[in-house]
Amino acid sequence: QVRLQESGPGRVKPSETLSLTCTVSGVSVSSRPFCWTWVRQSPGKGLEWIGYISYRGNPTYKSALKSRVTISVDTSKNQISLRLRSVTAADAGLYFCVRDSLLGFDYYSVDVWGQGTTVTVSS
């Protein structure tokens, strides 16, 4: 069974960097055709796609966040990481790690979700 578990500090200070980790079990992060996605949820903005990293290790980001975000993979630990720089109150919310798949014949959309981790931005 595939499981995704997010972890990271629950609180980040304004202007600092948010760092989250997603530990994947039950499947290798290098398995095709998967891509490992970060989605956040806030009362004001609903569900928001942040970006993903493909099984090949290629990241794609939402343009509006591109200057501040980095998604990376550690294949030795089977983990995905999210770094979001210069956070503001608008970055607070529930952050989900999600398995998606690249478009094509064997596409199954966002089929596995982590439980999510809450991030508060406060000094």
Add this chain to the structure above:
Amino acid sequence: DIVLTQTPLSSPVTLGQPASISCRSSQSLVHNDESTYLSWIQQRPGQPPRLLIYKVSNRFSGVPDRFSGSGAGTDFTLKISRVEAEDVGVYYCMQSTQFPLTFGGGTKLEIK
């Protein structure tokens, strides 16, 4: 970015009765590969989202057959043939045809 507009915002339904949610896209969701990447997601209270439908009408593994998806181009519908108590929650449509992936604003399903 593609904007997905869901209606209604809220849907009070009697147990055992059908429910329908609409999702309208600001652009066609037909991809260059001729597939349409529109999914439906359910979020029960206090739970993470869960995939129901992918590529317009494909039910994901384990999803009851009372859930069905339809539509084409810019207009899509999620139907529940007979609402059960466990169906309470918020339903989102999501498009993966074009970056960035985007979600609808959500429709809250509640029991009358």
